[in-house]
Amino acid sequence: MRCAHAMQQENASNSKINSFGERLRAVRESSGLARAELAARIGLTNPSQISRYEAGKGAPTFHALLAISTALEVDLHWLMTGRPSPAMLASWRTVSRALKQVLIQELNRLSKDEDIWRRMLADGADYPRARKTELEAIQQTMKTYTNVLQWLQQDPEYLIGPDGNVRLPDKVP
Numbered sequence: 241m242r243c244a245h246a247m248q249q250e251n252a253s254n255s256k257i258n259s260f261g262e263r264l265r266a267v268r269e270s271s272g273l274a275r276a277e278l279a280a281r282i283g284l285t286n287p288s289q290i291s292r293y294e295a296g297k298g299a300p301t302f303h304a305l306l307a308i309s310t311a312l313e314v315d316l317h318w319l320m321t322g323r324p325s326p327a328m329l330a331s332w333r334t335v336s337r338a339l340k341q342v343l344i345q346e347l348n349r350l351s352k353d354e355d356i357w358r359r360m361l362a363d364g365a366d367y368p369r370a371r372k373t374e375l376e377a378i379q380q381t382m383k384t385y386t387n388v389l390q391w392l393q394q395d396p397e398y399l400i401g402p403d404g405n406v407r408l409p410d411k412v413p
Contacts, residue, residue, distance in 0.1 A: 261294040263319055267312045268294075282307035324400040332396050340392055343385045350385070354378050 268278055268290070275294075276287040282304060284290070292298040300308065309316040317325035324332075357375040 258322065259296055260299070260320065261296040263322060264290075264308065264312075265294040267314050267319070271312055273312075278308070278311060281311040324396070328400055329396050332400055336392050336396070340389060343389050343392075347382060347385050347389075350378050350382050354382065 268275070273281075274287075275290040279285075279287040279290050284304075289298065293300055305320060306316060309319045312319075315325055315328060317323070317328070354375065357371070357378065361372065361375065
C-alpha cells in the first residue's frame with residue numbers, strides 16, 4: 241500500500257485519529273483527492289455523500305468502506321477503527337523480532353571490532369588517520385543500530401501507519 245506520508249507527519253503525535261470521518265478526510269486530503277474524485281472512484285454519483293461521511297452524518301456500507309479503503313490505499317481495519325489490524329500487528333511483531341535479533345548480532349560483532357581497533361590505537365603505534373576514521377565509523381554504526389533498537393521498542397500501533405506501512409523515524413543518527 242502507498243505511504244500517506246503527509247498525513248502521518250501531521251498526526252505523528254497522535255497514534256490514531258478519533259473518528260471515521262476524520263480519518264477519511266485526512267487520508268483523502270493527503271492523497272490529494274477532492275471529494276468528487278473519491279466519489280467517482282468508488283462509484284458514488286453524489287459527491288456530497290463523502291462530505292456526509294467526513295462530517296459523521298452518515299455511515300458507509302461495508303461495500304463502500306471496502307471501496308474507499310481500496311481507492312485510498314489504506315488498511316480497511318484502520319479506516320474503520322483507527323487501529324492497525326491484528327494481522328498487521330502480528331506481522332510487524334514477527335519482522336520486528338527478527339530485525340532486533342539481527343541488530344543485536346551486528347552490535348556484538350561491531351563491539352568486538354571496536355575493541356580490536358581501540359587496542360591497536362592504544363598500543364601507541366602510529367596508525368594513519370584512516371584507522372581512527374574506521375573506529376569512528378564503527379562507533380557511529382553502533383550508535384545508529386542502538387537508536388533503531390530503541391525505535392523498535394515503541395508501541396506497534398504507533399509504528400504502523402494507516403496505509404499499513406511502518407512509520408519510519410524522520411532521522412536516525
